Amino acid sequence: MGxxxxxxxxxxxxxxxxxxxxxxLHVDRHYLHELCVSRGFPTMHERGLAVRNPDxxxxxxxxxxxxxxxxxxxxxxxxxxVMDMLRIETRKAGIRLFDIGxxxxxxxxxxxxxxxxxxxxxxxxxxxxxxCTNGALGALAFGIGIxxxxxxxxxxxxxxxxxxxMRATFEGAPARGVYSKDLILALIGKIGAAGGAGYAIxxxxxxxxxxxxxxxxxxxxxxxxxxxxxxxxAPDDKTYAYVKGxxxxxxxxxxxxxxxxxxxxxxxPDAKFDREVSxxxxxxxxxxxxxxxxxxxxxxxxSIPQPGHVSKTEALAYMGLTAGAKIEGTKVDRVFIGSxxxxxVSDLRVAADIARGRKVAKHVEAWVVPGSVGVKREAEAAGxxxxxxxxxxxxxEPGCSxxxxxxxxxxxxxxxxxxxxxxxxxxxxxxxxxxHLASPAMAAAAAIAGEIADVRKMMR
Amino acid sequence: xxxxxxxxxxxxxxxxxxVDTDLIIRVERCAKVEKxxxxxxxxxxARFLPDGTDNPAFPLNHEPFRRAKILVGxxxxxCGSSREMAVWAIAGLGIRxxxxxxxxxxxxxxxxxxxxxxxxxxxxxxxxxxxxLAADPAHATLxxxxxxxxxxxxxxxxxxxxxxxxxxxxxxxxxxxxxxxQLREAEIAEFQRKxxxxxxxxxx
Ligand code: SF4
Numbered sequence: 001m002g003x004x005x006x007x008x009x010x011x012x013x014x015x016x017x018x019x020x021x022x023x024x025l026h027v028d029r030h031y032l033h034e035l036c037v038s039r040g041f042p043t044m045h046e047r048g049l050a051v052r053n054p055d056x057x058x059x060x061x062x063x064x065x066x067x068x069x070x071x072x073x074x075x076x077x078x079x080x081x082v083m084d085m086l087r088i089e090t091r092k093a094g095i096r097l098f099d100i101g102x103x104x105x106x107x108x109x110x111x112x113x114x115x116x117x118x119x120x121x122x123x124x125x126x127x128x129x130x131x132c133t134n135g136a137l138g139a140l141a142f143g144i145g146i147x148x149x150x151x152x153x154x155x156x157x158x159x160x161x162x163x164x165x166m167r168a169t170f171e172g173a174p175a176r177g178v179y180s181k182d183l184i185l186a187l188i189g190k191i192g193a194a195g196g197a198g199y200a201i202x203x204x205x206x207x208x209x210x211x212x213x214x215x216x217x218x219x220x221x222x223x224x225x226x227x228x229x230x231x232x233x234a235p236d237d238k239t240y241a242y243v244k245g246x247x248x249x250x251x252x253x254x255x256x257x258x259x260x261x262x263x264x265x266x267x268x269p270d271a272k273f274d275r276e277v278s279x280x281x282x283x284x285x286x287x288x289x290x291x292x293x294x295x296x297x298x299x300x301x302x303s304i305p306q307p308g309h310v311s312k313t314e315a316l317a318y319m320g321l322t323a324g325a326k327i328e329g330t331k332v333d334r335v336f337i338g339s340x341x342x343x344x345v346s347d348l349r350v351a352a353d354i355a356r357g358r359k360v361a362k363h364v365e366a367w368v369v370p371g372s373v374g375v376k377r378e379a380e381a382a383g384x385x386x387x388x389x390x391x392x393x394x395x396x397e398p399g400c401s402x403x404x405x406x407x408x409x410x411x412x413x414x415x416x417x418x419x420x421x422x423x424x425x426x427x428x429x430x431x432x433x434x435x436h437l438a439s440p441a442m443a444a445a446a447a448i449a450g451e452i453a454d455v456r457k458m459m460r
Numbered sequence: 461x462x463x464x465x466x467x468x469x470x471x472x473x474x475x476x477x478x479v480d481t482d483l484i485i486r487v488e489r490c491a492k493v494e495k496x497x498x499x500x501x502x503x504x505x506a507r508f509l510p511d512g513t514d515n516p517a518f519p520l521n522h523e524p525f526r527r528a529k530i531l532v533g534x535x536x537x538x539c540g541s542s543r544e545m546a547v548w549a550i551a552g553l554g555i556r557x558x559x560x561x562x563x564x565x566x567x568x569x570x571x572x573x574x575x576x577x578x579x580x581x582x583x584x585x586x587x588x589x590x591x592x593l594a595a596d597p598a599h600a601t602l603x604x605x606x607x608x609x610x611x612x613x614x615x616x617x618x619x620x621x622x623x624x625x626x627x628x629x630x631x632x633x634x635x636x637x638x639x640x641x642q643l644r645e646a647e648i649a650e651f652q653r654k655x656x657x658x659x660x661x662x663x664x
Pocket of ligand 1: 107128130400403404422
């Protein structure tokens, strides 16, 4: 019987079979953000451990740094301390750091692919659950905890149990105004926030093949919101074209040799998955969440459902919404366009197309936070920042920002925020903040309309 | 790592589904608070009211559940981020064992790294068990016997659970994963030597 993409990459990384279903796997790429360093390195020192492969470890600050225009680093005393640790520890260990103001700095899951560090067939890990984003290139990528960060720093390996496999097939052409963010939110709505737990997911089907690489990253990014650590898309000609010429990607004859190898990775036609799910992409409306789990999602033209569970009654109360009401027209206070889900140039282009020649509603504060220095530069070269600034958006520096607010870039209590990020959890964007997840187009539309709006009515 | 063998302790029931790691510990606490101090902030958004006083709706704010060492939860417990501080915060409350129908995967792995036992039981079993604990606080005590893989209810009923052998051994003996892997250094070096020839582009 044939093998899946996931199984092939897994097998290629087994260093040892530890018995009882556990494997010791080789890690090709380990990405570190400042909180992994500040939490992981004290343990390294306590235990007298050295970094085994600094050459395969890459660091950048993204979580605690300010994204205010003109920022120089950490915005608060404690974040300055964390930044100092990041710089000192990476220098001592010989780990490459993409520091603030340097080419390459940005959200780790944005810069991994952008710099050509994440390659098809590689095992990529990071102390951050959205590492699954990197799976868009046909890499096996997942988030880990701090104990595992230390384990990898010390041994360049990780102990893992092989998950089951699931194929999520999207067929059909999405309507105008419907993006990969909508496809994946709809799937989470369909199978639930725990629907992918225990599985490595491969996204397949004509609608996925049609997506560009950045849109595939958005798709894979939300795998963890399905409960799956791993989400991936088989590499194809679009992938190879995307990788070619990037800073750390192989070049010349080595690139050709790599492509030959990568072409052996896609799932064999006779391979079997433990579970198959499918979704018709052609019938979808732009999606938006109404509750405090990404599974609480509806089409923007839909009504807020009746709660079927006590958690959902609580969610409605937290969100200040009424069951049965239309979601369109709900007044918003904040809009955030950014995060490892939707902060790449293609996302910003889509949002700028909605914003062009229009104004952000007077009562709305709207931010655009590019995912990396590279994204920012490219967007500025295309004049996107001017479109946003003219419309009244803030144009900020790269980082995680309002996705999680660890740098205290929060909205006010009870503020309603349409956000292109990935989590609408209670308090995620600040205490009592009400988050609605949506695509960059929908977020831009909400900023202009001052309320949750159907972007299809605003497209030109 | 602290060993886990047998535990006889008060068990609390928090039936909420999809308890995410942001709810367990706010991210700015993860950055600012030392490891040992995280328990004070565990579940803070559910545990305290905005004025800082105890929220009566949170089960662990009542006796005897303040002393709980076992927490029975809902589906997808610990979903969301990879922050291991969520486990540290729960451990900081004195909890050493979780019982739920399912867990966030990264959280589940992080539990084992910290000597916390996450038990999976079928949803109806968890709900029945939780309801019994909540209904009779005076007898809300469970025994968890890892060696025999049994949860013993207040009524004396024994419920079996599954655990992967390697993880069971590591908990029972308090084994350290890094130390064990370092014994395999020769295998790791050999893997890299062969891999470098096969996939040179990986080694930048
Ligand atoms: S953008 Fe948000 S989800 Fe992504 S890495 Fe940063 S904090 Fe995590």
